[in-house]
Amino acid sequence: MSIRSHIAPIRFGLGLRLGESPPEAPEAWLAAQIREPGASPPGLTAKEAVIAQLSHLVLRDEAAGIAQTRAPQYRAALEGNGIVLPDSTPLPGLIRRETTAWAARRLTSPQPFRDRLVDFWSNHFTTARRGAAMAILPAALEHDAIRPHVTGRFADMLVAVTRHPAMLIYLNNNISVGPNSRAARGGRFGLNENLAREVLELHTLSPAGGYTQGDVQELAKILTGWRVATDRPPFDFQWQPAAHEPGPKFLLGRRFEEGEGSQEAALRFLAAQPATWRFLAVKLARHFVADAPPPEAVRALEKVLRETDGDLGAVALALVALPQAWEPPLSKFRAPQDFVLAACRALGVMEQRADLVVNGLFAMNQPLWMAPQPNGWPDIAEAWATPEAMMRRVDWAYTVAGRAGVTDLPGAAAAALGPLARAETVSAMRGAGSLRDAATLLIGSPEFMHR
């Protein structure tokens, strides 16, 4: 068995699980995960999330006895469409169910490379839980818009994400109104640039793409009308022409006519720009190769994206084919999400204890669906390998080593690092006073901090 059998699950996957053998043919193991989509895990849809959030508002106001409330109107809208409200707010239970389902899936994933790609793109298209309007919607984005396209076309993912209720609400397009549209009511409501700016800056061209403030405003005008019916059917995405800015718009010099098709046309136009390919190639190489990605690796990925018109499956296979993605091993510092998942998998944490993962992400300052800003979580060591963060890692390693109830230490060591463990770490584990201390040293070792 080549050393690549041990590198592949760590670099491209989520780490081996206790008792799992390294893949005999690592490249084929990775390629199969790209070629075979596998069964899509069940998950929350945008509509279910919107209904749960609206039900929460109704039940909260009713319980508090608030007189001035739209609760009766919302209740009528829900019940009039055959939706039965529960007795108490569904949100806390739903948040627990969705976060632990996310963690449980990754603890036992049959396709860890595909899941890592899902997480990469979910971070590229960050949305976050905040306030009642975003309380659980981010959970639906992965299910509705990321996972279905993770080995498909980037343009399809971009369109699906941008028109998803989670993104439309998170970046305020839901309330953006064309200044000359009917919904503006003579200037009472107007444009909100937030989504347009982040589509250009964070999702497609990046600032290197050289767009202007004018382009931001033109794209914002194009995107008007893409809204969410949060308090009435369809409780989901809705095209609302009354909010759409009339007239043609000019984005990067290209003319887009007014109307319902213009949003998708503009997004597909942005998805196919060379600056977009370049930006995506850099981000992929940074995630899978190195914080400062080698230019030849970036060029190789960029070329694949260009030649395949943004085929994300092809670029995933190209990543595996990059020699730089394998050498040297353990050179990429694990973000807390990687660290927690790999540790729980190696220690054999069962799906029923997926809460350990969720709490670990909180303890290490990378809580699920709660990135502080729309640029998502950082992907470089400098952002995570800080003094206090390192202390929290070993504190958590000690905590989870206790709570996971480690019994098979050699098995955990084989899953965690196998032959990639340093002699010092093996020796320190042998000299530890307890299984728990030994597991802490394994999870807290510098090599386990890397992938």
Added chain:
Amino acid sequence: MSHASFSLGRRSLLLGLGTALVLGRTRAAFAQLPGERRFVVILQRGAMDGLYAVQPYADPVLREIRAPLALPEPGQEGGLLDLGGRFGLHPDFANLHAMYAADEALLLHAIAGPYRSRSHFDAQDMLESGADQRLSSGWLNRAISALPNPAEARAGLAVGTNVPLLMRGPTPVGAWFPPGVEHPSPDLYARLAALHAGDPKLGPVFEEGLRARGFATSTLGEPSRERDRAQFPRLAAAAGRLLAEAAGPRVAVLELGGWDTHVNQANNIRGPLRALDAGLAELKAALGADWARTAVLVITEFGRTARANGNAGTDHGTAGVALLLGGAVRGGRVVADWPGLGRDALLENRDLRPTADLRAVAKGLLAGHLGLPAPAVAQAFPGSEAVAPMGGLLRG
């Protein structure tokens, strides 16, 4: 590593002697004292709307172009807190206003960094780098390379789990955040430290984490387990207590997010405004007598549009407000070369036009307050020779 040599090593590590020994510093390093001045920088992430926080209510155009966000004038119900007839503070800034009344708060308006980016992330990077491009280190880190370390700590301290770019760089700094999970025994920490010691990147980081925890625990006692421990006022209070230690740090950085008010700004800005105001009061209280020797600089990456957007919020703009407070500050003033809000006065008919450079303020403080030598100040802001340090910020 034997236990005997370890316990000695660990003790000196916690006392902050480790670095002096490792770096081969001589006793001269201990003889040179860092001075008694304290300097705190608070980064407001997300771009605070300066025109909203500090409103130029005497400018007749304000109400014309910003009606939904113009608060009642001073003296009226829910009105601004007056700052001498031209400007007014948001009413949630009660503690800041008291500092202003005590001549301890200086408000700088129509100010911006030298860059003209409306991207949060680029602008934050440049604000912290001290340059018109992203550097791998922050201006404050480079500046304090000239500051001697006190006996038991690094001169620089980041309060929060992450060290912001502003404080990253070649100068080793401390970091502190209240932890929330179980802790290994000191012996197991030591074994983990030994595992990391050989790693060129993680070794020093791990050592610094241990050292910072040791120092912080001896000063602050065991960390609180309350849920709101991460809240900004509590972090500010902790920063104040650490800075008040004679042998503790002299320069600290904190961050406070939540300023990106694209929607319903009047409501959404209140949380961060109140957190900042409460944090400033906590910081002052915890610093005690050292407040008299303290300057606190509060900065954000850019201001916001002069006009409200379609959602009673504001979009990304250019100039805004910086706050400077502390007992060492010659306060009780608003400093602004007011550009006006008329159509032609606005930058690109959109944003408040900058008439002052944040670098001038920072340079004035590094030189005048921390007494840093000119080369250290120049190193903090490369390419800023034409930007003179702003004078008159400090009490004589």
